[in-house]
Amino acid sequence: MISNNESALARINRNDPTLTELTLEFPFGGVEELGSGAPPLCQCFPSNAGEWEALGRGIGRNTHLKVVDIDLTAWIGDENMHASLIESFCQGLSHNRSLQRFALKFCDFDLFEKGILQQLTPFLERNRHLRVLDFCYSPIEYRGTQLLSSTLDRRKNKSLEKIVLSGTAMEADDEGEPASAILTALKKYNVLKTLEFEMNDIGYAGCTTLSSLLQSPTSTLQNLNLRDSCIDNDRLATLMASLAENTALEVLNLSNNQSITHISGWAPLLSLLQSPTCNLKSLSLGDNALSYDVAVALVASLTNNRTLTCLALGGNPSITSQGFVAVTSLLRTPSSSLELVDLSENELDDDVAVAVANSMANNCTLMALRLDDNPDITTTGSIALSAILRNPGSKLRLLDLKENKIDDDSAIAYATSLANNRELKALCLGRPPPIKAPGWAAFARLLCDTSSINNTYLSNHTLNSFGYSIDQVPDTGKVGAYLKLNQSDRQCRARKILVTHFRGRFSMEPFTNMKIELLVHVLAWFDKIGSGGRDTSAGYCLICQSAMFHFLRSEQSLFERWCGISALEDAVAHRFMRDDAYARVSKKMRFI
DSSP: OOTHHHHHHHHHHTTTOOOOOOEEEETTOOOOOOOOTTTEEEEEEOHHHHHHHHHHHHHHOOOSOOOEEETTOOOOHHHHHHHHHHHHHHHHTTTTTOOOOOEOOOSOOOOTTTTTHHHHHHHHOTTTTTOOOEEEEEOOHHHHHHHHHHHHHSSSOOOOOOOOTTTOOOOOOOOOOOHHHHHHTTTOTTTEEEEEEETTTTTTHHHEEEEHHHHSSSOOEEEETTTTOOHHHHHHHHHHTTTOOOOOOOOOEEETTTBBBBHHHHHHHHHHHHHHHOOOOOOOOSSSOOOOHHHHHHHHHHTTSOOEEEEEEETGGGGGGHHHHHHHHGGGGOOOOOOEEEOOSSSOOOOHHHHHHHHTOOOOOOOOEOSSSSSTOHHHHHHHHHGGGGGOOOOOOEEEEETTTHHHHHHHHHHHHHTOOOOOOOOOOOOOOOHHHHHHHHHHHHHOOOTTHHHHTSSSSOOOOSOOGGGGSOOGGGGGHHHHHHHHHHHHHHHHHHHHHHSOOOGGGGGTTTOOOHHHHHHHHHHHHHHHHOOOOOOOOOHHHHHHHHHHHSSSHHHTTTHHHHHHHHHHOOOOOOOOHHHHHHHHHHEE
């Protein structure tokens, strides 16, 4: 244990009003208190029973905490011991009435069986401020859902806006359909906006109850996650019928529901997408073994759709290349509203890549395109795709090509196409691809053309990620350093000029015939770049001081033409707006 855990507990016990968020995440061994400008957040993880119990009691008495987030993903050890520690913690926490968000995620034991859900019942029932409840991948099974549903039903303040019950092991069986009980209780929550039911068996009764919830004229549900929820043809038809008049739902995830079969099974959804009342903005249909016929019908349904901005079709290679060529036509439609398209893991080939490139030639809406995990796209396909980035109206900010074949020719093509692109921020290549020196040199020239100050100024200052840690980027051509500069702040352009053209004894020729008024601005520029920005560890201040020193003492004729240092000081005094900046420059001049 690190003593900072004691610091966190002390702040909680004294009801510190500046501490509003607490994260307990293994394997953190202490507290990380973020600095100025950061959220009032503590990260810690108790190491023994006494600390867990004391922390729970402290939270129970605290009136300023708004968020407690417990993530047990990597907590390794005895299951019964873990359950005992969490139970004692929740016993104290149950007295809290200030939390707006509570999350207990990735437990490896049943919350009801170990008595944890019972301990939380007073908190869940009586905390009128609670807005978000998250039990993601923490099993509660049948008896737990009965307790949770009755607790939600007894809450006087139906204030919950988001409930995450993904992976909570709800299964429809002979005992009943636990999802139905939860959904029945939630029908009374008129401010509920997000419901995540991923990896649970929603059951027939559950579908009927959910449909009733969606049909309610007071429904505010905007985000519904039913990924891997055992939806079949009949259940989908029931759900889609309830959405016919619903204008609140915007995000629907139906991925990995492979019991929905044939075009007849998907027909209710396809019909909904053509409805003028459909308000869906995001639709996820990944990993559904969709057929070519379904894909073509989907394209027809979306041709005149004006609301959908996100379409995810990843993990559906059964659509076939021919089907995906048809799908790409959605990107060509002038009225397309799509901003994100996911075609990952689909065994796409060069023909589809060429079709994507042709469809994107004049697209001005798409902001993210996922083509990752399609290794059959060769250099030919990559070169075709690179043309997307030459579209002057392109709004693409993310192009994901992870796990695809990216070689030097591909890298050079992408770097060349990005020369005048000011939108793309992330070109995701996944793990460092087999690009050699020529490819990295092309990216280096793209990010910082050192041939002249003007070319450096006109380089690409937008691209800042290859989809993996910058520390893993090969040092060829200082690509990693330039990416960091692009990530840093708005002064990246000026700092590239500084580090590439004003290190050491640089040439003074461009300044010899410059007017004094402009020379003062040059000095101001050096000071601004050296003292501004967030990156104080990169040595920019020292580089600027060295450049100013060299600049001011370089040629005697320069000083003679300036009518002496005092005249320059007067000019600087009028030009520099900040007193501290003037003081620094003036001091350097007197030193010279």
